[in-house]
Amino acid sequence: MSSRQLPARWRLSRRRFLQVGSIGAAGLTLGNVMQAESADAGKPRLAKNVIMVFLTGGPATIDMWDMKPKARESVRGEFRPISTSVPGVEICEHMPRLAKAMQHATLIRSVTHTIAEHTEGQRYVMTGNTPSSAVEYASLGALASCLVESTSGVPCYATIGDVPSATSGDLGATFNPFLLTGAGGSTRDSSGEQLGLPDGFTPDDLTRRLTILERIDHGIDRAAPQSLAQLNRFQSDAAEILRSNKISQALRIDQEPEAQRNSYGRSTFAMQALAARRLIEAGARFVAIGLGDWDTHLNNFTRMRQSLLPELDQGLAALLTNLADRGLLDETIVYCTGEFARTPFVNGSAGRDHWARSMTSLVAGGGFRPGFVYGETDEECNEPSSGACSPDDVSATIFRQLGFEPSHTVTTRAGRPIPLFRHGKVIDALT
Numbered sequence: 063m064s065s066r067q068l069p070a071r072w073r074l075s076r077r078r079f080l081q082v083g084s085i086g087a088a089g090l091t092l093g094n095v096m097q098a099e100s101a102d103a104g105k106p107r108l109a110k111n112v113i114m115v116f117l118t119g120g121p122a123t124i125d126m127w128d129m130k131p132k133a134r135e136s137v138r139g140e141f142r143p144i145s146t147s148v149p150g151v152e153i154c155e156h157m158p159r160l161a162k163a164m165q166h167a168t169l170i171r172s173v174t175h176t177i178a179e180h181t182e183g184q185r186y187v188m189t190g191n192t193p194s195s196a197v198e199y200a201s202l203g204a205l206a207s208c209l210v211e212s213t214s215g216v217p218c219y220a221t222i223g224d225v226p227s228a229t230s231g232d233l234g235a236t237f238n239p240f241l242l243t244g245a246g247g248s249t250r251d252s253s254g255e256q257l258g259l260p261d262g263f264t265p266d267d268l269t270r271r272l273t274i275l276e277r278i279d280h281g282i283d284r285a286a287p288q289s290l291a292q293l294n295r296f297q298s299d300a301a302e303i304l305r306s307n308k309i310s311q312a313l314r315i316d317q318e319p320e321a322q323r324n325s326y327g328r329s330t331f332a333m334q335a336l337a338a339r340r341l342i343e344a345g346a347r348f349v350a351i352g353l354g355d356w357d358t359h360l361n362n363f364t365r366m367r368q369s370l371l372p373e374l375d376q377g378l379a380a381l382l383t384n385l386a387d388r389g390l391l392d393e394t395i396v397y398c399t400g401e402f403a404r405t406p407f408v409n410g411s412a413g414r415d416h417w418a419r420s421m422t423s424l425v426a427g428g429g430f431r432p433g434f435v436y437g438e439t440d441e442e443c444n445e446p447s448s449g450a451c452s453p454d455d456v457s458a459t460i461f462r463q464l465g466f467e468p469s470h471t472v473t474t475r476a477g478r479p480i481p482l483f484r485h486g487k488v489i490d491a492l493t
Contacts, residue, residue: 108493109428109463110393111342112206114350115335115378116188116225117400119357120180122414124406124443125366126154127422128171137406137442140363148433156371159379165433166382166391167426168492172437172446175402175453178416180357181226183401188227190457190483197232197480200472202457204230204237205482206348208472210464213345215306220341222334225352226401234475239350242313242337312344313337322384327376335377339384342394356400359413374398382426395428395460399453406443419445423456429463429493436492451489458486463493 124130129143129152143152146164153161153169160167177183182193189199200208207219207230217240221228230237315323315336326332331353338349353374358365378398385391403421404414420439426432437449458468461482468483 108393108465109395110210110347111390112202112348112395112397112428112460112464113335113338113342113381114202114348115374115396115398116184116350116352117356117374117398118184118224118226118352118354119400120183120402120404120416121356121370121400122358122362122366122404123400123420123422124403124414125362126157126371127169127424128420128439128443129154130406130441130443133406133442136408139408141367148435151433151435154371156367157375157379159375160382163379163382166386167396167424167432168430168434168436170423170425170436170451170456170489170492171439172449172451173399173421173423173453173456174446174450175418178402178418180401183418184226187399187401187453188225189231190454190461190486192454192485197474199480200231200233200237201228201239201350202460203228203239203348203350204233205461205472206464207237207239208233209466209470210347212347215308216312216341216345217309218346219348219350220346221350221352222337223330223352224354225350228350232474232476232478232480233472240309242309308344309341312340312346315340325376325384326380327373329373329377331373332377332380335381336384339381339388339390342390343388358404359409359415360411362404362408362413364412378424385427391427393428395430395463396426397423397456397460398425399423399456425456425460425492428460431492434492436489449491452485454483454486455489458483459489459492462488 124137125139125141129141130138131143132138142155144155144158144161145151146153146161148164151164151169153164175183175186177186177192185193185199188201190202191197191199193199203219203221207217210218212218219237219239220242221239222242225239228239311317315333318336318340323336326336331351334351334353338351341349355365356370358370378396382391382396385394385396400421402416402418405417406420407414409415420443437451438447439445440447454468461468461470466482468481468486468488470482471479472482473479
């Protein structure tokens with residue numbers, strides 16, 4: 063295996079949880095959501111947070127991160143490579159901002175698997191486990207929600223936009239993502255309902271309702287003292303989310319300086335990326351963003367040149383740079399990937415079809431080696447020629463950076479212990 067080092071220096075509906083009118087019915091469930099503690103919480107970690115950018119549809123990474131300018135025309139396509147801030151590393155000409163920020167990132171050019179179908183491929187990459195009929199694996203964000211400590215008043219795991227296969231599987235609804243579409247001043251969840259306390263309902267009103275609920279619970283306490291005591295502890299944390307305005311404030315990206323907003327751009331993804339940074343600063347631990355429309359069977363180059371690449375380029379580059387400038391990149395992993403890549407050859411409709419045998423993923427921060435390229439593909443990007451690794455391996459490496467080995471077990475709602483990543487092996491060279 064050769065690697066090349068380069069110079070570098072939470073659907074149980076969440077709106078139900080946030081409606082005070084149903085605090086007696088749903089509040090207990092929301093309380094369970096706060097069971098985000100781990101026996102390993104005291105371990106030192108190189109990273110605390112993750113921002114995942116999922117390129118839904120399967121991006122043509124041969125036209126982005128792993129270009130083949132010397133290949134025949136039907137393989138290399140229309141785009142040309144440009145130099146980056148890392149000597150010897152080139153990426154697509156339509157990602158000039160990312161080229162300037164490449165010193166912050168690691169490119170894994172040798173990711174490979176065999177599931178070239180959207181739904182199953184998304185489930186695989188989003189969970190870090192090959193799909194199974196025996197187990198419904200939890201998404202990476204749900205695993206984080208189960209394992210890491212949460213911050214008072216903020217959900218541990220949130221998704222922004224349409225993120226596929228983002229649920230908690232057999233871990234149970236407790237660890238499903240907090241669904242958000244809001245950015246740019248929105249204070250509403252994905253259903254359009256207001257986040258936090260309803261207008262005219264004060265924290266004192268909430269406290270009075272919780273006091274009544276506590277009196278009701280006191281009678282139950284005699285029947286199941288231990289379980290209810292634990293439940294009440296988590297419920298108190300859930301109530302803190304209702305009292306807090308941290309989520310709504312984090313989504314107010316209109317409060318960012320104009321120059322900062324301009325650096326991200328004004329696209330939907332740009333606003334989502336900026337909101338993700340603000341959510342991490344507010345105390346969220348895993349934020350996943352869905353950026354779709356990468357299923358480019360038709361007009362691959364036109365679509366990528368006109369919209370897909372410019373939107374990703376500006377928003378992702380600004381996110382990396384902004385995190386670095388604010389001292390957050392060292393403790394925040396950024397992970398950009400899709401479910402698979404696309405064929406090395408261009409089809410008759412100027413597009414590329416599904417291809418899982420070779421793809422590139424980008425990681426940055428959180429102890430990953432910056433300005434580094436891991437693995438290589440052959441001359442036409444058919445498959446890895448060195449450093450072959452799987453989505454399981456990448457996921458295992460990310461969670462090792464969070465302090466959890468791939469063999470670490472979580473317990474399903476049925477009481478079954480399962481390892482985080484059944485086949486995943488840590489890629490030591492990345493860190």
